[in-house]
Amino acid sequence: MSKEIAASLRDFTRAGAGGLVIGLPLLFTMEIWFHGSLLPAWKLLLLLGLAYLVVLGYNSVAGFRRERSFAELAIDSISTIGLGIVLAFVALLVLGRIEVGTSLRDAAGKVALEAIPIAFGASVAATQLSGGGGGKSNGEKGGGKGKRSDRQPGAFHRLLVGAGGGLLFALNVAPTDEPLMLGVEAPPPLLLTVVGATLLLTLALVFYADFGGRPVARGDGLLDRPVPETLAAFAVSLAVALLLLWSFGRIDGAGVQAIAGMTVMLAVVASVGAAVARLLISGGKEGGREGGREASG
């Protein structure tokens, strides 16, 4: 077996294993199985399309291989989504959620929903969780120029990846009854407190908690500063939360205050996901060093 093939096998094994690690909680969530059957097919297709865009955005910042044209990026992202679909199908088979009597529509719905977190996990694992060998092989395959990794992700990319992280985290709770209960029962003052606390938490998480990927000044744009970026990420998280609530039929027939409450409560989870995702891809000192290492590898 050539080194190149061995490296590819290692890359895909890591991507698959990482995808299953991230997707495991949702593979064991009853509400996801049910919603796979209940949600209209067009909504499932829409969610899959959004997942593809998020994976594409994430891979464009930190993908399988560093040096790629847009077409190659799009093709690699297809592989990531496909990997998610195949793994979701196999996992659901093994768990007995897809059986001989399961209709094609039912199976497709479950696979479509479960494939989303697995694809996100595969995308993250293929990059952030890469060991030294993987990084080297990536460099070799991509020509080793490391052009992408030398560049700090821009504000738009950080927010796009943040949306992906928010989608992944919020997907875990959106189909359950808890956001509905929390949102409907919370009076407006409490919701405002939750918004404030979330903003403080995510600001501290990304900029002041000194995690490994803590970003430092990355540009001169408005969104390159801590407070504006935190506010923008929260706005994105609200949009992600509302999208998920709508997708899972949570806002059908609900009043404006209930919708606002549910959205804010789910946005707490989405915001933390967005913060973690931004930390993962953030440049900063550590990211810059890592980029340099990969470029030289």
Next chain:
Amino acid sequence: MRRNVVEWAVLVASVAAILVLVGVLLIAALGESQLADPRVELHTSEARAGALGWIVPATVTNGGGEAAEDVVLEASATVGGQTEISEIAVEFLPAQTAVEIAFAFSARPEGALSVRLVGFRLP
């Protein structure tokens, strides 16, 4: 970018998986205007005596394009000259899916069974 055999294999499998999934969902999307339509097929030839009475297996299917929840079915039969009713609820019945159930009576019914749909909840 040059791709090796592993990358090609994963790409081809991925495209196939996406095409099948999207194809099934697209076809389903076209048929989802049809409401849920639970149906029951009795398997009287497989009926048997159990410890607590007479068991009649059946299959409930949803012929519609939408799922149904809390599907309640009622089978009635004459047992010992009295009309006896057996009721069963299926918690979740996705579109185009079959669920195996069984009606039970205190003893072997005389004559044929009749089954009716009591109702179901739209998700």
